[in-house]
Amino acid sequence: MNSSPPADTTTPLQVLHDVFGYDSFRGDQEKIVEHVSGGGDAVVLMPTGGGKSLCYQIPALVRPGTGVVISPLIALMQNQVDALAAVGVKAAFLNSTLSFEEADAVEADLLAGRLDLVYMAPERLVQKHTLNVLARCRLALFAIDEAHCVSQWGHDFRRDYLGLSVLAERFPEVPRIALTATATEATHAELTERLGMAQARHFVSSFDRPNIQYRIVEKDNARSQLLRLLRAEHDGDSGIVYCLSRRSVEQTAEALRKEGLDALGYHAGLSETQRAERQARFLREDGVVMVATIAFGMGIDKPDVRFVAHLDLPKSVEGYYQETGRAGRDGLPATAWLAYGLNDVVQLRRMIDNGDGSEQHQRGQRAHLDAMLGLCESLTCRRVQILRYFGQDAEPCGNCDNCLTPPTGWDATVAAQKLLSTIVRLNRERDQRFGAGQIIDILRGKPNDRSTASRHQELTVWGIGADLSVTEWRGVIRQLLARNIVESVGDYGTLALGPGAGAVLRGEQELELRRSQPKQRSSGVRGRRSTTTADLSGPEAVLFESLREWRAQEAKEQNVPAYIVFPDATLIAIARERPSSVRGLAGVSGVGAKKLERYGDALVELVTSSN
Template sequence: MTSHPASATTTPLDVLREVFGYDAFRGDQAEIVEHVAAGGDAVVLMPTGGGKSLCYQIPALVRDGTGIVISPLIALMQNQVDALAAVGVRAAFLNSTLSPEESAAVEASLVAGELDLLYMAPERLVQARTLNLLSRAGLSLFAIDEAHCVSQWGHDFRKDYLGLSVLTDRFPDVPRIALTATATEATHRELTERLSLGGARHFVASFDRPNIQYRIVEKDKARTQLLQLLRSEHDGDSGIVYCLSRRSVEQTAEALRKEGLDALAYHAGLSEGERAERQARFLREDGVVMVATIAFGMGIDKPDVRFVAHLDLPKSVEGYYQETGRAGRDGLPATAWLAYGLHDVVQLRRMIDDSDGTEAHQRGQRAHLDAMLALCESLTCRRVQILRYFGQDAGPCGNCDNCLNPPTGWDATVAAQKLLSAVIRLDRERGQHFGAGQIIHVLRGKENQRSTASRHDQLSVWGVGADLGETEWRGVIRQLLARNVLTSYGEYGTLGLAPAAGPILRGEATVELRRTAPKRRAAASSGRRSSTTAADLSASETALFEALRAWRSEQAREQEVPAYVVFPDATLIAIAQARPTEFHDLRGISGIGAKKLERYGDGVVGIVRSMED
């Protein structure tokens, strides 16, 4: 059998240093790697950017045979293989993008023991032909990435994953490691059961990503708010903007392009070729903004995504955390920004009510949405609430919007009673049901064609809410919907009372709400720059960083690989700070292993020397 690229070394730490260029493992990595390398099964819950891939890549290099990686998206396999090839690892993939001749060559390399890692999708692995092929090869391990996909409690269920339990019977002596970035206790239990990993050792790392700043703003012309965020804090940065519908994706991408941003649209309505081409541009170029539905993102390995923005409310905390976790994988400052409004609550509730799922499924969806709404309306630290959702405790982070600019609460009991009374009066005395807009007109005593025609000015609740502005009343309605005091129904989102309304109307319960900020022309900025060039670099170091970045772009274009495959931003920053003028000075800089030192060392030193002259 052909030897591994790290054949001169025997320990996982040696492989980490020589192949990947890192001095030490992070968090639970060392324990996980040692366990799997020794032949043990593992279930690993670790946040995006926490270093999950090393947890199976290094054991695959230490153990004899080929590691088989089950990955859900074939569009990303090429980039993963490119990144491994750049550090000298013999990696390949088997998927539908290969010709029959190319597939045959990969299969021959597998059987001959000439591969360290082989990627494939779950639907290919469970085919009888593939299982027979694997039985003829020497296998070091099976890594099941994005393992939450096997769980119907998860946010991204994939039926193809259900067949992976076959590995237990067919390959009982080959260790298996299942990995995911987000899993509640229910998801964790189900993926363990469905993958027959009852005897596995479980590693649950902290889900905290302290470099990500979580911010949720009240929606007020969301695209304008987004543009201000990008202009003031992320000019020239790569990022992802999530929208709920394909139409919104296309319109937002077009609006950003008109403002001079390099924005691309991505959704399931595009052809496979269009999606692949746009994803490749996002991964390989600097400064691209991808506007997408949730069809984009799983497995994205781009470390320098500086922001993830949501223009519509995500359906669950689990999905939201998975999506925001694509920002700042390199550990540098990043922003998770969400614009959220009354329409989001009404729309998502209606989508659940109109869905074809069973009542139990709909209850689960409502519970997911309620947790997401609670996060949006929270008066306390966002991070504390997110981590609590995943069963982990933490203190206030000092880096989310609620910590940096603590919101104020107010006793909204009387306002809630006025609102609920207005809904009742319109129903009982006029037999009418309205959405938020008309009810607010009634509360504020604002005449319009509807109120005149329906004699709303004769209701006892007419004008009783004139002390609050329209924006403030919308905030009250949004928060009462979030707390299931109000309900919405029908195509137009008309409002009705939910069971929790009774105690409030009878004075048996009080209501404290988050105070809605007065309407402004533009949303306030945190005043923080989160781009990599602001990462504690002096003027001369910043100039060197930009020169290295330009050199890296040339290298990436020549090799047709993403820029981060050459070096991630974090490594370029370390070089800019160390200013190595000799080849040997590059040893020990994080992210520079033996293969990259050999390939790029002279070029990097040349850039540094040129900036010293």
């Protein structure tokens, strides 16, 4: 018998209110919860921040027995268990961080029915011992989180997930719910097949995250651009900065620290202890900026990440969407910012060509990258492009860079022909290949040692592109690479004609390209109020900061992340509503019975003393 919630709390809506402190479900949550609570299987596609965890946590509390959650994220299980404990739910985890005695104690609680939820990694679950233990338990459900990991079409395939089909074979009467925030139609179909969930009911929510503002800029000293963004819009905010290499992570973190930001680096080259310590600081403290490779982030449950920035081009739209989705999980305004340049295209194409895997695998990687390049170079709404990639229709959002400051296109057919002709003549008349820099110098008629040594001034194309700046030519090359009209070949990134070059050279295809953005200079703005509190009045903002200081002290004493005490969204609601009694506080979203009992008096005293 589950030890919580209270015995009289039996319906999903009662659990939602009494345990988690919310008055109503969002989107498809209620349908999913009712279906799984009734014993049905479900495949759930829902965006990060859409409330996926409640879709299995509430049925696990409503149904008799223990809910088993399969997650690839051993490092984050402790935080998930802490968050449940804070609202009075009995939860534990079984993973390699536990000693034999600790694991034995968890298994004893599991067998005795003293747990509402238990978390474990897929490789733990499929062990013979674990399956035998589960066979002796009363099980409420199986929740398979990050279910896209089972699909080789997905961007984050994990071989350990392939063994999860055993759940249907060994426990056919126990309902299963598979959840993911990133699945194309191909990934959706494959995960359904591999998990043996053909009979499951499917719930596909809109992948739209309207609170996230998508912005993609051309690289012009990306670190300086990032610093301007943080100073102007995210002073003191928590955020994540993604870089492609370990070296870039270390250099960027050091550069931000020199500018006074609390920045940490995170990559696979650090020891396990270092990674755990830095992740804990990011989760537990306010205002920490984590600079990381994609080794960091899956399953990060920190709701108040106000920005996610990319200093290098992501390899796929799925990866980009999942990474940016770590911002604004609390529903408050957040920024997804990406700086993207010509070298990104060259480097990623080279990584694919030189990488391991079959030709089919490489074709898949190229298709992923081409879709990401298309998003970057789009002249239309970013959000429409992202949602279309996942098979969903949308109207222009009014909250991305292309909507707020519409880009201009220009007829670049002649410019492209000049560029392609230069590549042809270098190859045919000189038997030479060069990278973008030298080709741009030839087009602009700018002499250098290489052009002198190779007699490039004698070419008929010398200087025919002097009407465009270096930045404009780099934009042309970048976009032609994105459209496979030009290719980058070899270890040095020399340029060659791509599959689409012939039609352009023959005048059979007109090209409209995105006009390069003018270089941006620092606005000089520093320390602007965070997007979190932008809509609060002066007194409300002061109270919010007092509440954050109180929360930080509580979190420190309990040794848990601050958001486990209360997320920013709840503190903002308290600052706006200013409840003068514990009863009034009970009506604030996110304040459940357990937290009301624990923090009610202290919060009311803090609010009344601020009046």
